[in-house]
Amino acid sequence: MNILQLHMPSRRLRLAWSCAGLLATAGAAASRIAVEVSERGLDANLAGLEALAEVLARHGAQLGIEHFGRQLAALPRLYAIRLAYLKLDGSFVASLHEIVGHQRLVKAIVDVARGLGVVVYAEQVHSSEEWATAAWLGVGGMTGPEASRRL
Secondary structure (H helix, E strand, O other): OEEOOOOOHHHHHHHHHHHHHHHHHHHHHHHHOEEEEEHHHOOOOOOOHHHHHHHHHHOOOEEEEEEEOOOHHHHHHHHOOOOOEEEEOHHHHOOOOOOHHHHHHHHHHHHHHHHOOOEEEEOOOOOHHHHHHHHHOOOOEEOOHHHHHOO
């Protein structure tokens, strides 16, 4: 499930309550559910996201952040809500094999995330060179055209 633009904390709380009922009826299948929130939807204090994270964790579902990379200071706070994974924004993955600055950023995110027990995925991997560089930097998984070619 992908949740876009949940800027208002009250919407996140309503979603948490709705999810609680649905996940309770899912039983063991709830552990196969992942909910993603766009980094753009995070506010400064993560208001409301804690309630959603608690509901998901209670039922074994995962919480992830997509399009990550612009709010690096949020990473330690995201750990407190039991974040399962981050998806690096595709703008940092594009030409990753050629842009040293992006390589350093990705490596820093991967290292911090790994220390917090959070898996990092790369979004929009288009080439074998981007794939190889992301893997070399410690990225745990990939999405995009190159990932589809490798299936």
